[in-house]
Amino acid sequence: MKLVVIGSGQCGSRVADEFARLNRRARAQRGIEIITGVFAVNTDAADLSGLATISSDYQHRILIGGRKTSGHGVGKINELGAEVTREDGDKVIDAIRTARHFFETDAFLIVASAAGGTGSGSIPVLTQMVKDRYMDKPVYALVILPFEHEEQNEERTVYNTATCLKSISTVADAVFLIDNQRYIRKDFSIKNNIAKINSLIVEPFYNLLCAGEEKKAKHIGAKMLDAGDIIQTLVGWTTMGYGKSPLSLFKFPFERTSDFRKKSTETHKGIMAMDAAVSELSIRCKPVDSGRALYLISAPSKEMNMDLTKELGDYLKDIAPEAIIRNGDYPRGGGSLDITVILSELSDVEKIKTYYNKAAEFIHDRKNRQVEIDSKQREFEEASKNIPTLL
Numbered sequence: 001m002k003l004v005v006i007g008s009g010q011c012g013s014r015v016a017d018e019f020a021r022l023n024r025r026a027r028a029q030r031g032i033e034i035i036t037g038v039f040a041v042n043t044d045a046a047d048l049s050g051l052a053t054i055s056s057d058y059q060h061r062i063l064i065g066g067r068k069t070s071g072h073g074v075g076k077i078n079e080l081g082a083e084v085t086r087e088d089g090d091k092v093i094d095a096i097r098t099a100r101h102f103f104e105t106d107a108f109l110i111v112a113s114a115a116g117g118t119g120s121g122s123i124p125v126l127t128q129m130v131k132d133r134y135m136d137k138p139v140y141a142l143v144i145l146p147f148e149h150e151e152q153n154e155e156r157t158v159y160n161t162a163t164c165l166k167s168i169s170t171v172a173d174a175v176f177l178i179d180n181q182r183y184i185r186k187d188f189s190i191k192n193n194i195a196k197i198n199s200l201i202v203e204p205f206y207n208l209l210c211a212g213e214e215k216k217a218k219h220i221g222a223k224m225l226d227a228g229d230i231i232q233t234l235v236g237w238t239t240m241g242y243g244k245s246p247l248s249l250f251k252f253p254f255e256r257t258s259d260f261r262k263k264s265t266e267t268h269k270g271i272m273a274m275d276a277a278v279s280e281l282s283i284r285c286k287p288v289d290s291g292r293a294l295y296l297i298s299a300p301s302k303e304m305n306m307d308l309t310k311e312l313g314d315y316l317k318d319i320a321p322e323a324i325i326r327n328g329d330y331p332r333g334g335g336s337l338d339i340t341v342i343l344s345e346l347s348d349v350e351k352i353k354t355y356y357n358k359a360a361e362f363i364h365d366r367k368n369r370q371v372e373i374d375s376k377q378r379e380f381e382e383a384s385k386n387i388p389t390l391l
């Protein structure tokens with residue numbers, strides 16, 4: 001599957017830059033292309049120049065809102081992020097056409113954080129514009145949710161997140177939810193290592209996008225997972241996970257095991273990797289709430305068989321009984337058996353409801369505060385009524 005990736009705001013641009021690296025890796029390691037164009041959009045000129053891999057010309061690093069923000073960002077006001085995107089979004093639409101192999105694109109992926117100003121405000125507007133312009137291609141959003149400490153210290157964080165999520169859910173064909181907090185759960189030392197988090201965010205896309213682009217027979221599985229399977233799976237709120245199980249590289253000749261034992265070890269390794277993928281989903285959710293799911297097994301062909309595929313299918317059916325499940329196998333790699341899982345069409349995500357509820361409280365409190373401020377101001381004016389002015 002081939003994507004055009006557009007990142008907006010600082011977070012979105014950095015993650016898009018990571019996708020540009022992913023495509024370089026696919027080209028170097030596997031001789032295939034998985035991305036037809038990568039673009040970064042921002043109201044902040046300095047952030048755009050800080051990127052590493054996206055082409056550095058103005059058609060790939062696109063400054064918007066220059067007149068209103070003088071290139072210094074929108075300072076967390078996502079309404080302003082939305083407004084300047086409505087005014088300048090055409091720059092992005094025009095730039096997309098310059099992608100060299102644009103006609104091969106299967107779908108768009110637009111990336112931003114929900115908590116900031118530029119990305120949060122622009123992602124729904126950009127998604128709408130791309131959809132209006134390219135009606136025949138699905139447009140997916142990848143939304144990064146804030147760390148817990150940001151939610152606690154700053155009310156705007158929750159408000160921006162809620163308004164961004166509500167808006168994007170009405171326009172995007174599917175929304176990948178990425179909870180920053182989940183990526184520091186196991187390894188707190190990476191809290192200050194945003195680059196590491198970004199590489200973990202994009203990693204599950206590697207095999208997923210590569211599998212359907214292979215041309216050589218030896219890398220095409222018994223059931224190839226292509227763009228059609230992915231597009232059929234992605235609807236509404238979506239999460240993904242990635243798990244690995246190491247394979248022993250060296251087998252001694254006297255270590256011959258019976259076919260039965262070999263098969264059961266492979267199945268066991270598959271289940272371990274699937275378990276890891278499901279526990280590491282990009283947002284906490286209940287698999288039982290998903291209406292569509294997908295799993296991809298990537299491993300050397302000798303490590304895969306029908307039993308393994310069936311066992312993994314049964315596993316997923318157990319935890320997501322309502323879901324239509326699609327699957328594929330991808331004969332690639334060496335040292336590990338990797339599983340990519342997508343759960344989509346989620347009918348409930350607790351964390352999103354919490355954002356909506358907290359933001360509604362915030363709006364209510366803000367109204368009350370405004371009433372108080374207005375009445376204080378009136379008192380002030382009243383007190384100064386009989387005082388002459390020098391102007």
Ligand SMILES: Nc1nc2c(ncn2[C@@H]2O[C@H](COP(=O)(O)OP(=O)(O)OP(=O)(O)O)[C@@H](O)[C@H]2O)c(=O)[nH]1
Binds near residue numbers: 043113118147
């Ligand atoms: N995973 C990840 N999160 C990031 C990154 N950069 C910022 N964030 C998160 O994104 C949110 C802040 O949004 P930014 O993307 O910096 O904001 P922006 O879209 O540039 O908007 P303004 O700067 O307000 O104009 C916070 O929740 C950060 O924790 C990044 O590179 N990776």
Ligand SMILES: [Mg+2]
Binds near residue numbers: 010
């Ligand atoms: Mg910024």
